[in-house]
Amino acid sequence: MRPVDLKGISGKRIMELSLANKSMERAAKRLAELGIPDRKSEEYRYFDIEPLMEKEWEPAVKRRPQMIERAHRLVITDGMISSMPEGLEVGCSDTLDLDVSHFDPMYYFGHLFGGDILQIRVKRDMKLEIKHIFTQPGKLLTYRVAIYVDANVKLGIYESFEAEEAKNALIVSGIDLFAARDSRVALYKDQTLFESDYTPLFSYRFKIDGNAEVKFASFDMGSGNGLQTLHAQLHENSSILSDHLLYAVENARRGTVSKFVHIGRSSQSRQRAKSILADRARGIFDALIKVEHSGKYTKAHQNSKAVLLDSGAYMASKPQLEIYIDDLEASHGSTTGQLDEKELFYLRSRGIAYEEAKKMLILAFANEIIDSIDDENIKERIHSSFEYSYYGKNIIECIQTCHGCEKTVTMSQND
Amino acid sequence: MSAIMKIENLHATIGGKEILKGLNLDLEEGKVHAIMGPNGAGKSTLSKAIVGHYDVKITDGDIIYKGESIVDMEPEERALEGIFLSFQNPVEIPGVNNAYFLRTAVNAKRVHEGKEELNAAQFLRLMKELVNELGMKTEMINRSLNEGFSGGEKKRNEILQMMMLQPELIILDEIDSGLDIDALRAVSEGINKMKDGKRSFLVITHYSRILDYIQPDYIHVLKDGAIVKTAGAELVAELEEKGYAALEEA
Numbered sequence: 101m102r103p104v105d106l107k108g109i110s111g112k113r114i115m116e117l118s119l120a121n122k123s124m125e126r127a128a129k130r131l132a133e134l135g136i137p138d139r140k141s142e143e144y145r146y147f148d149i150e151p152l153m154e155k156e157w158e159p160a161v162k163r164r165p166q167m168i169e170r171a172h173r174l175v176i177t178d179g180m181i182s183s184m185p186e187g188l189e190v191g192c193s194d195t196l197d198l199d200v201s202h203f204d205p206m207y208y209f210g211h212l213f214g215g216d217i218l219q220i221r222v223k224r225d226m227k228l229e230i231k232h233i234f235t236q237p238g239k240l241l242t243y244r245v246a247i248y249v250d251a252n253v254k255l256g257i258y259e260s261f262e263a264e265e266a267k268n269a270l271i272v273s274g275i276d277l278f279a280a281r282d283s284r285v286a287l288y289k290d291q292t293l294f295e296s297d298y299t300p301l302f303s304y305r306f307k308i309d310g311n312a313e314v315k316f317a318s319f320d321m322g323s324g325n326g327l328q329t330l331h332a333q334l335h336e337n338s339s340i341l342s343d344h345l346l347y348a349v350e351n352a353r354r355g356t357v358s359k360f361v362h363i364g365r366s367s368q369s370r371q372r373a374k375s376i377l378a379d380r381a382r383g384i385f386d387a388l389i390k391v392e393h394s395g396k397y398t399k400a401h402q403n404s405k406a407v408l409l410d411s412g413a414y415m416a417s418k419p420q421l422e423i424y425i426d427d428l429e430a431s432h433g434s435t436t437g438q439l440d441e442k443e444l445f446y447l448r449s450r451g452i453a454y455e456e457a458k459k460m461l462i463l464a465f466a467n468e469i470i471d472s473i474d475d476e477n478i479k480e481r482i483h484s485s486f487e488y489s490y491y492g493k494n495i496i497e498c499i500q501t502c503h504g505c506e507k508t509v510t511m512s513q514n515d
Numbered sequence: 516m517s518a519i520m521k522i523e524n525l526h527a528t529i530g531g532k533e534i535l536k537g538l539n540l541d542l543e544e545g546k547v548h549a550i551m552g553p554n555g556a557g558k559s560t561l562s563k564a565i566v567g568h569y570d571v572k573i574t575d576g577d578i579i580y581k582g583e584s585i586v587d588m589e590p591e592e593r594a595l596e597g598i599f600l601s602f603q604n605p606v607e608i609p610g611v612n613n614a615y616f617l618r619t620a621v622n623a624k625r626v627h628e629g630k631e632e633l634n635a636a637q638f639l640r641l642m643k644e645l646v647n648e649l650g651m652k653t654e655m656i657n658r659s660l661n662e663g664f665s666g667g668e669k670k671r672n673e674i675l676q677m678m679m680l681q682p683e684l685i686i687l688d689e690i691d692s693g694l695d696i697d698a699l700r701a702v703s704e705g706i707n708k709m710k711d712g713k714r715s716f717l718v719i720t721h722y723s724r725i726l727d728y729i730q731p732d733y734i735h736v737l738k739d740g741a742i743v744k745t746a747g748a749e750l751v752a753e754l755e756e757k758g759y760a761a762l763e764e765a
């Protein structure tokens with residue numbers, strides 16, 4: 101396979117791809133308009149995108165599995181389905197009702213270079229676990245998933261990631277979610293990354309039809325870099341509840357750039373970001389809620405709260421509202437602070453070790469988001485993701501089995 | 516008589532200002548010591564110095580607990596070694612569940628003592644028992660730590676922690692202020708139950724009422740950063756009558 105030089109993608113190559121069909125043509129056009137992201141790109145301004153774009157990437161190999169195993173969850177290995185639950189309707193297609201107003205060029209890049217889109221159709225109420233596995237270190241993996249949720253259907257998705265063997269890979273991916281009228285969708289994304297793991301550039305698109313409700317919650321943790329971009333379109337009476345918990349340590353650069361657009365009247369959006377940043381980590385919450393002329397009587401609330409644990413940590417928080425009408429209810433706010441020294445002392449004065457006391461306060465801060473998960477099983481898994489990233493992956497087992505070594509707990513991952 | 520704690524020539528500052536100015540005090544094992552003194556004299560500062568509060572900087576002197584200096588010990592180590600302070604103003608910690616917090620603290624102590632940890636059920640049974648004994652509402656168990664608690668409820672919660680943690684040196688900073696009559700009785704009974712002839716108490720108060728209940732062995736007067744007088748319980752009546760100013764002439 102030819103290496104992909106992201107910056108130097110030739111117009112010719114894009115042209116070739118765009119000939120495939122209408123949606124590819126649109127993707128090519130949009131990518132040409134927006135351009136491959138660089139330092140100056142609005143949506144990537146707080147994320148260090150340059151080094152990723154300058155590198156020459158060798159594309160990951162997509163291996164079609166011999167057979168697709170039956171399992172209780174949907175497993176996507178290097179962009180290909182390797183196992184799936186019985187009765188799930190899954191297909192592959194190179195055409196899609198593309199979002200032509202996504203702000204992220206990598207959304208279009210994903211569609212152009214990702215090959216066939218994995219398409220999942222959900223016709224009845226269900227819970228679905230999607231596990232993404234990445235196995236190719238140093239490669240560029242590009243693939244997209246589309247999920248169609250039928251009218252009146254209730255769907256809960258838990259998305260997790262495993263990448264023991266994908267050091268320094270770049271993953272350009274994401275989901276196009278189509279929530280039909282009166283559907284209820286909850287999507288939980290649980291993604292812990294360590295330094296030198298893969299870098300995800302994930303773009304999500306939520307098309308939310310009348311009366312439909314989408315809840316998206318991301319749990320981004322660890323020391324690795326990654327960015328998710330979200331574009332939601334809300335039609336009449338629909339709603340999105342979007343929660344973002346970020347726990348970033350060491351040199352992580354991690355966060356969310358989003359744009360929620362209220363198209364239909366009486367639609368609602370609520371976005372809550374809670375970020376905990378340690379060491380030299382940088383958190384990003386760059387979120388715009390836009391209410392169109394047609395979006396009368398909407399409710400739009402947006403809030404970002406960050407806690408900086410160390411003086412080198414930094415939060416780039418930019419909640420914004422762009423409103424073209426009067427008849428609505430809207431608010432936005434952003435705060436950044438530290439852990440309360442008094443609270444920390446109180447806990448320690450009862451014999452709770454410093455690291456444990458700190459953890460309790462971090463969880464207290466995060467709990468508003470974790471506690472709003474209505475599935476106990478998922479809540480449990482989010483808690484363990486947090487423990488995992490809090491203690492560093494190499495010492496977590498030690499913590500679970502012995503209590504004498506609490507003093508040695510640090511954030512470091514050194515062996 | 517052996518001293519559980521010896522405070523020697525303690526000088527301490529808060530924000531660069533000297534508050535404790537050469538304070539000497541011996542606390543005897545199994546005894547109840549009361550400290551009285553005017554507002555701003557340094558009583559809370561002394562209690563904070565003993566538990567290692569970050570506000571207080573010790574500039575001279577020493578605090579010896581069970582024969583060893585503790586001034587360089589972390590606050591949690593002091594707690595694990597058996598020192599407990601009931602705060603004059605306990606902080607509210609939203610989002611930290613009261614029971615979860617207390618179980619973590621109790622189990623940290625048990626692990627430190629080489630005992631087995633209590634599981635959730637064992638712990639809750641114990642906690643419920645004490646909550647009832649202290650006349651607290653059961654819903655307090657699952658509320659956020661002190662959040663929205665009334666002044667009296669916070670004080671009872673401090674006593675609950677004391678009873679669960681079974682410390683050896685108990686410092687009570689104005690445990691009685693803001694308590695109604697029933698609460699004062701419940702709290703005093705809780706304290707009296709903890710007396711076992713080994714445990715020591717340092718009770719900071721402005722009022723004789725609590726001292727009627729818990730019967731101190733010694734009264735110390737702390738004034739302007741130092742202990743200026745030590746006597747038996749009879750001193751309380753004298754102070755009530757004449758006030759602290761009279762001590763100057765004595």
Ligand SMILES: Nc1ncnc2c1ncn2[C@@H]1O[C@H](COP(=O)(O)OP(=O)(O)OP(=O)(O)O)[C@@H](O)[C@H]1O
Nearest residue numbers: 529530534552553554555556557558559560561570
């Ligand atoms: N955090 C602080 N910053 C500045 N000054 C402080 C601080 N804490 C205490 N002080 C000062 O130290 C002095 C002693 O305060 P402390 O709280 O020890 O008094 P106290 O004897 O406990 O009084 P009270 O009976 O009113 O509780 C006071 O003058 C007080 O203003």
Ligand SMILES: [Mg+2]
Nearest residue numbers: 558559560603
């Ligand atoms: Mg005081």
